Amino acid sequence: MTSSLRLYNEANPSILVVDDMPSNLELLEAIFQKAGFSVYKATDALSGLNIFANNPVDLAVLDVMMPGMNGFELCKTLKDLSKQQYCPVILLTALNDSESRIQGLEAGADDLISKPFNTSELITKIRSLLKLKELHEERDHSENIIMTLVVAMEARDPYTTGHSTRVGNLSREFSSFLGFSEKEQAIVRKAGILHDIGKMGISQSILCKPSTLTIDESKLIKKHTIVGEEICRPLMSMRSILPGIRFHHERWDGSGFPDRLAGEEVPMIARMLSILDSFDAMVSARPYRPKKTVHAALQLMASEKNDGQWDPELSTAFLTMMQTKAAEGYQHV
Ligand SMILES: [Fe+2]
Structure with missing residues (x-):
């Protein structure tokens, strides 16, 4: 993890990476840091969930094939946990069949990327999903203001x-x-x-x-x-x-x-x-x-x-x- 204490979540978006292969984690961390993101790493789904629950994670990149809870299940759990706040999830998978893609989408994944991945494609997708998250947050913020106005008006x-x-x-x-x-x-x-x-x-x-x-x-x-x-x-x-x-x-x-x-x-x-x-x-x-x-x-x-x-x-x-x-x-x- 490059930063454990951050007050401001927009200038330096943070990515949670979960992969059971330490070498893959190191590689992804280096790529994401070079692109200007903060990185939280976990080698299994439960550690990933723990990090997600206690830190301001903006987006998650999950390996699909992991022992114990796999990437599909972890994705679904993260989506259930973040219902109030949109958190994009990208699944990295060696599986390239349409059934896996469907399984990933059903788990709520925002994108599936096949391994070996193209670095610039991965970063481009991350940036566009972070932009989408920003738009979601702006919308929620505006809606909250209007809802608050109703309460103030009635009061x-x-x-x-x-x-x-x-x-x-x-x-x-x-x-x-x-x-x-x-x-x-x-x-x-x-x-x-x-x-x-x-x-x-x-x-x-x-x-x-x-x-x-x-x-x-x-x-x-x-x-x-x-x-x-x-x-x-x-x-x-x-x-x-x-x-x-x-x-x-x-x-x-x-x-x-x-x-x-x-x-x-x-x-x-x-x-x-x-x-x-x-x-x-x-x-x-x-x-x-x-x-x-x-x-x-x-x-x-x-x-x-x-x-x-x-x-x-x-x-x-x-x-x-x-x-x-x-x-x-x-x-x-
Ligand atoms: Fe009325």
């Missing part, structure tokens, strides 16, 4: 604290109930958390006003759908949730805002959020009214489901899901 108003998180959780449950894939569930959940992010720019005195809003105040509040979309649009990773943010106040009968879309013109994600947002608002207290019980809110939604606010079919599905949850003792917290 200004005791009446809305937790609303976004609850709508986010309900969004995931509802999309699972509707049979959406895990990836789609994650998108709808993110949209649920961020649907009101545009309220960030609205003054507290208007948001918490206990009396009737003036026409201008009402117009200002309605703009939160457009402002929210503008806040999230620059992030590629937010593209899929923009329709949820912009259209969550549209109505099935076309009398909503901001674009007065109607029926299935309103994107599915927004039709779902409209129902979940309304439900959570009903079971939460507001300065101008007390909260409803879950039972009373569901009853009211059932009686109004064909009145033009929500997609009737989706409302029916939501009521079915919630009635089951209520029967199981669901409480609004």
Whole structure:
């Protein structure tokens, strides 16, 4: 290991190399150091895992054929451990058959390189994977900032604290109930958390006003759908949730805002959020009214489901899901 204590992880990326042949380790260490990387070395998978758990590893290069845990298994374990933070893995293999390649990709490897390898090809692949990692981190950083802003925004108003998180959780449950894939569930959940992010720019005195809003105040509040979309649009990773943010106040009968879309013109994600947002608002207290019980809110939604606010079919599905949850003792917290 060339450096055991580093404060800054970008100027000198670190590579974990695991190979049971000490001569291969020495060779790879010399190549990587010459290319400007820090190197952590291990001659077996368990030592590699130990280094990975205790050091800032940016990328791993693993030999496939090792006694004990082989490179495929080690790759899968490293990927499981680094779920929250992308860590590229390259497998070095003497096996050149397509079955091994498939096995490597299934283990989550970002690339497989055949031995004997070409040094400049290996370094080029490492640099491009490190660039990809950097992009992942920038995206995560930006998303974290936006998520933090939502919490900060809600903390200004005791009446809305937790609303976004609850709508986010309900969004995931509802999309699972509707049979959406895990990836789609994650998108709808993110949209649920961020649907009101545009309220960030609205003054507290208007948001918490206990009396009737003036026409201008009402117009200002309605703009939160457009402002929210503008806040999230620059992030590629937010593209899929923009329709949820912009259209969550549209109505099935076309009398909503901001674009007065109607029926299935309103994107599915927004039709779902409209129902979940309304439900959570009903079971939460507001300065101008007390909260409803879950039972009373569901009853009211059932009686109004064909009145033009929500997609009737989706409302029916939501009521079915919630009635089951209520029967199981669901409480609004
Ligand atoms: Fe809203």
